[in-house]
Amino acid sequence: MFNRVLLATIVLLGWSQQSLIGSERPNFLVILCDDLGYGDLGCYGSESIRTPHLDKLASQGIRLTDCYSASPLCSPARAGLLTGRTPSRTxxxxxxxEGNPMNLKRDEKTIATLLKAANYDTCHVGKWHLNGKFNHPDQxxxxxxGFDHWFATQNNASPTHKNPKNFVRNGKEVGDQKGYSCQLVADEAIDWLEKRKQRDNPFFMFVCFHEPHEPIDSPDEMVAAYPDAEKRGEALYYAxxxxxxxxxxxxxxxLDELKINEETLVIFxxxxxxxxxxxxxxxxxxxxSSGPLRGMKLHVYEGGIRVPGIIRWTEKVQAGQTSAEPVSGVDFxxxxxxxxxxxxxxSKPLDGTSIANLLSGKQVERHKPLFWHYFGGTGNRQVALREGDWKVVARWDGxxxxPVGGSLKRGVVPLLKASKLDHFELYHISEDISEKKDVSQQxxxxxxxxxxxxxxxxxxxxAEGPIWFK
Known part of the structure; x- marks a missing residue:
């Protein structure tokens, strides 16, 4: 009994960096949503959408107020998360x-590649969206x-989230399915956890929900639970x-049932x-909703890149924390x-920084500023950089x-490689979360x-990014 009390006291005071790493390697469960806004969860201030499980998850660990994706849109964000590199480098x-020549090149080292080489079991379930020729030997x-097991779609669940037909499991088409995409993805993840042969090995699981990206469909009973929604589209989205x-x-x-909760680091x-x-x-x-943030998807303003972020590691990371430390997908x-x-x-430049210090209550030592690039950014704002409490936003001179929101076309990359940035805006982002005041003159x-x-x-x-179209 005394030992349990002592252990609990140590946990509450915060674990040292050495105890976080330790001799027992943790499992990793990274959960990635698609187009989920900063203001879409109860724990991030939503008064419209009920998210009890994620609210509970946030209460059990660290809720990040300054969590960023690697990009203001899907494929680059995934590339940045898996490689730790600014997506345009890759x-x-x-x-x-579909059919586009872009794909995550074979010589890019991913989290799964590195962990698999260290005897981690690896699994990807859900949206892949890192190639144009899905399930094809050309890409x-x-x-x-690095994924031992995969159950994925090229892009969105089709025809909608309900009864999707386009999943592939380890290279074989699955065909018609009954149910909703997020539950089918959870089913596959749970099945893989239960059937793992090497239970002594740690695992890395990458769960990529299609929700709440279009084409949206939701269970009738959940839609009915939002009778106050002004439009059917709202009820469908909330559900x-x-x-x-x-x-x-x-x-x-x-995780609880398998008794692996305590040894599993969860990132949402x-x-x-x-x-x-x-x-x-x-x-x-x-x-x-992007909540108080300026912009939405496709913007390099905060609404396009600042996203919900939750970290839980039961009995390793103190529960009930809120952190304003800037964290990005490239840090994973x-x-x-x-x-x-x-x-x-x-062998290649890395843009992310380990945030392991954050888990033990210490400051993250970042050696590079956070950086974003998207050539189709809304309002011709293509680049953002954050260092400490400050952020600049810039356009290019091309x-x-x-075109905003389009996939890559012939001729774009040479234009980018020949361009420079201009028209810089400056924001004191820690005090002006909504980016209302450009303080470049001050x-x-x-x-x-x-x-x-x-x-x-x-x-x-x-300079590092390849030119796909010859």
């Missing part, structure tokens, strides 16, 4: 349309990037998030901000590798009519310092 410049697939929340709850319950986040209502024909259900690879005792490769020295760093990173990143 050639994932935009979302990947890399999930197993080429979609609630359905995803229930799938997260099932995963957490399974989103690939970018919420979709804009009616931006395209089928987006009439996209009622996501160095963090998980450090906690697993795996060396991070140095054509101002670059702080010229700060503007000069950050714009110079952004310009240099822009040139460096694009």
């Amino acid at each position: 050639g994932i410049y935009s979302w990947i349309a 890399t697939q999930p197993d080429d990037h 979609n998030v609630t359905n995803m929340d229930s799938a997260v709850g099932r995963l957490m319950k399974k 986040t989103s690939d970018n901000g919420p979709e804009t209502l009616n931006r395209y024909k089928s987006a009439w259900r996209s009622h996501g 690879l160095p963090t998980l590798c450090e906690l697993a005792g795996v060396d991070v490769p140095k 054509p101002a009519n670059m 702080f010229p020295d700060r503007l000069q310092s950050l714009s110079s760093k952004a310009q240099n990173l822009y040139q460096e990143v694009l």
Whole structure:
């Protein structure tokens, strides 16, 4: 009894860095949503959407107020998360349309590749969206990037989240399924956990829900639970998030049942901000919220890149925390590798920083500023950089009519490689979360310092990125 009390006291005071790493390597469960907005969860202030399981998850660990995706749209965000590198370095410049030559190249080291080499079991379930030729030998697939088991779609669940027909399991088409995408993804994850042969091995599982990306469909009983919604599209969206929340709850319950809760680090986040209502024909259900943030998906303003972020590691990380430490998807690879005792490769530039210090209540030592690039950014704002409490936003000096939201087309990358940044805006982001006041005139020295760093990173990143179209 005394030992249990002593242990609990140690936990509440915060574990040391050495105890976090320790001799027992943790399991990793990374859950990624699609187009979930900063303001879409109860624990992030939503008064419209009920998310009891994620609210509970946040109460059990660290709720990040300054969590960022690696990009303001899907495919690049996933590339950045898996590689720890600014997505344009890897050639994932935009979302990947079916048949597009963009794919995560074979020589890119992913979290799964590195952990698998260290005897981790690896599993990917849900949306992949890192190639244009899905399940085709011409491009890399999930197993080429370290995943032992995969159950995935190229992009969205089709025809909708209900009864999708486009899942592939380990290279074989699954065909018609009954149920909703998030629950089918949770089913597969749970089945894999239960049937793992090497139970003594730690695991890395990457769960990528399609929700709440269009084309949205939700269970009737959950839609009916939102009678106050002003439009059917709102009720469908709210229910979609609630359905995803229930799938997260099932995963957490399974960790408890398998008695692996305590040794599993769980990270929950989103690939970018919420979709804009009616931006395209089928987006009439996209009622996501970026809360107090400026912009939405496709913006390098906060609404496009700042997302919900929750970290839980039962009895290793103190519960009930809220942290304003800036954290990005590119930080996941160095963090998980450090906690697993795996060396991070140095053959290519890494942009992320290990946030293992954050888990034990210490400050993160970031050696590079956070950086975002998207050539189709809304309002021709293509680049953002954050360092400490400050953020710059910039456009390029190329054509101002670059198509917004499109996949990569011939001729774009050469234009980018020949371009430079101009028209910098400066925000004191820790005090101006809504980016209402450009303070570039008041702080010229700060503007000069950050714009110079952004310009240099822009040139460096694009110099490395491949040209897909010859």
